[in-house]
Amino acid sequence: MEVTLLEATENPERLICQAARNDYMEEFVGSTPFEDVMDDVEGDSLEDRQETLIHHLLEHGHFGPFEHPHATFAVKGISRSCMAQITRHRHVSFDIQSMRYVSFDDVDPADVRDGEMVVIPPSVSDPDWVGRNQDTGAVDAETAARREELFRETIEGAFESYQELLELGLPPEDARYVLPIGTEVNMVMSMNARMLMHVADMRAAADAQWEIRTMTEDVLDLAAEWCPITFEYYNSEMKNRKNRLAP
Numbered sequence: 621m622e623v624t625l626l627e628a629t630e631n632p633e634r635l636i637c638q639a640a641r642n643d644y645m646e647e648f649v650g651s652t653p654f655e656d657v658m659d660d661v662e663g664d665s666l667e668d669r670q671e672t673l674i675h676h677l678l679e680h681g682h683f684g685p686f687e688h689p690h691a692t693f694a695v696k697g698i699s700r701s702c703m704a705q706i707t708r709h710r711h712v713s714f715d716i717q718s719m720r721y722v723s724f725d726d727v728d729p730a731d732v733r734d735g736e737m738v739v740i741p742p743s744v745s746d747p748d749w750v751g752r753n754q755d756t757g758a759v760d761a762e763t764a765a766r767r768e769e770l771f772r773e774t775i776e777g778a779f780e781s782y783q784e785l786l787e788l789g790l791p792p793e794d795a796r797y798v799l800p801i802g803t804e805v806n807m808v809m810s811m812n813a814r815m816l817m818h819v820a821d822m823r824a825a826a827d828a829q830w831e832i833r834t835m836t837e838d839v840l841d842l843a844a845e846w847c848p849i850t851f852e853y854y855n856s857e858m859k860n861r862k863n864r865l866a867p
């Protein structure tokens with residue numbers, strides 16, 4: 621998996637502060653210099669004042685101003701299963717690589733067995749990995765080897781069948797029905813900073829699946845570079861909160 625920041629609002633924290641201060645200012649924020657907008661906020665420098673205000677907003681649950689800055693991420697090589705989970709979030713916009721217009725006819729099924737084009741969960745090769753809702757705990761070496769062989773054989777076979785169906789003239793949009801849910805997909809997703817915190821509340825949590833957690837942690841790392849005061853505070857004070865209140 622690879623996650624990159626494609627595009628994002630410039631000066632996101634200045635925008636958050638302008639939006640928030642608008643609510644309590646007599647003057648018009650649209651024609652007031654930013655230094656004056658922040659004049660009443662505690663702090664020695666403009667940066668300190670932004671920090672004071674943003675921490676105050678997050679502490680008090682005043683989340684509206686965080687809806688103004690947006691970020692767009694490009695995500696490469698997540699499973700269709702992970703994609704189904706993240707696309708449940710209704711305030712995120714998505715573009716998903718099509719399996720109707722992109723056909724995987726040049727992938728060697730032998731490479732699929734080794735991890736190309738299908739995400740192979742860590743539990744497949746780690747006998748000690750214990751996931752949620754698993755009937756057994758760690759397994760013996762023979763069982764682990766059989767599980768791994770069965771998994772790899774199945775995904776290889778699925779790609780062989782898919783390519784044969786294409787050769788027999790089936791359209792990619794119908795041949796794809798035989799592909800595994802672990803098949804990789806690329807997507808672009810956009811969301812505002814408030815939604816990013818909400819997604820992280822749900823998907824960076826311990827009960828979320830390892831793949832979407834990994835993706836969310838990557839998104840959070842990029843968010844901390846893009847919007848540092850907000851997401852450093854989120855990471856240290858809000859992440860893994862007991863109560864998941866939509867921010």
Ligand SMILES: Cc1cc2nc3c(=O)[nH]c(=O)nc-3n(C[C@H](O)[C@H](O)[C@H](O)COP(=O)(O)OP(=O)(O)OC[C@H]3O[C@@H](n4cnc5c(N)ncnc54)[C@H](O)[C@@H]3O)c2cc1C
Nearest residue numbers: 705708709710711712818819822823825827828829865866
């Ligand atoms: C560990 C885990 C397991 C899950 N298992 C399942 C499962 O088995 N089956 C399944 O179907 N889903 C499952 N989900 C998905 C989950 O139920 C949500 O659909 C998904 O996480 C989207 O989050 P959200 O409900 O907060 O909505 P979002 O779309 O992210 O919306 C953000 C917030 O906006 C508000 N909102 C949005 N739309 C509405 C609306 N129509 N009415 C009222 N308020 C709204 C809510 O406050 C909501 O929290 C699981 C999620 C997790 C994290």
